[in-house]
Amino acid sequence: MWKEEQIKHYIKEHLNEARFVHSLGVMETSEKLALHYNENSKKARIAGLCHDCAKNLSRDELISIAKENGEELSQIYINAPQLLHGLVGAHISRVVFGIEDEDILNSIRYHTTGRKGMSLLEKIIYISDYIEPSRNFKGINELRRLTYIDLDKVLLKSFDDTITYTVSRGSLLHIDTIEARNYLLYKK
Template identity: 45%
Template sequence: MDINFLKKELSSILSKKRYEHSIRVLETAIELAKIYNIDLEKVAIAAILHDFAKEFKRDELVSISKNFFKEETEDYLDNIEILHSYAGTYIAKNKFNINDSDILNAIKYHTTGRKNMSLIEKIVYIADAIEPKRDYPHVKKIRELAFKNLDKAILVEVNNKIEYLVNENLVIHINSIEMRNWLLKNKLIGGNKL
């Protein structure tokens, strides 16, 4: 699929700020894909489309989620930060005819992560978290780690995210917890020490 076409589609639906974020995620994901020797086209498609539904109206996000991802989203219908990932997956499949499960899963899980993530899923997940304009505690460390050890970077990022959600008294998606535990349990980070 032509990335320039997807960029044009994206620019017509997103605000300038969100579009620029998507371009930075695309660039970061491509850099990581080159380091980890993974299909650049798949990574690029998933990265450019990851936030396609980010600015959809709440009603539309809830409707898509209820109709097409009911089981996965029923406990999170009040959280558009999570729902936009599912709606984006729906759009990728139904508007752009993307059927590749790696691409669809990278879009679907770019916010929460999940256990057993593929390399493409990991790259899009962490690229979204570390693109150059991201600024939050420990992002510099996470950014540096991502280019050396993807799993360690994801673990530090999800620990950071969980701590933030706990401090703000917000719901933590079960996928994020399962991803964290999966990384630790399977020692994908090369041991438990960071």
């Protein structure tokens, strides 16, 4: 497996400056949350760093890499290929970086959509992507505070916000996001 510094170098070369800074912010936020929730902080750092490694690939590159690696692409992915960067990022993390830990790979794969029955690491990466220091939107400071109190509550809020935003833009909702939200509601 590549060392963290090697992965940082790859990410810096393959992402624009803002996305690189974002990735470092997700890595740091993930580590803090992992320590708070007794998750493996090294795994959280690596997943946070790698989560957007495919973000700057073109629509055609994302679709091509996904298909080449046996992904069955739903109409949602064909019509909203930006969602594919998680799936393709997991592939790059496995093939290029040599990451074999399935929890890390799933955290990268589902960091955009979430999914039903997310692991603690998956939740940490999803939320870290949402609240890392370069993010700035109304209510972000309260969400950051609540993240250290009730991770599932903040996760549910983020799903609600994502669904509202996606619907307001007339875009397609990924079924994984709906199932993830419903799963959290059933757990209450």
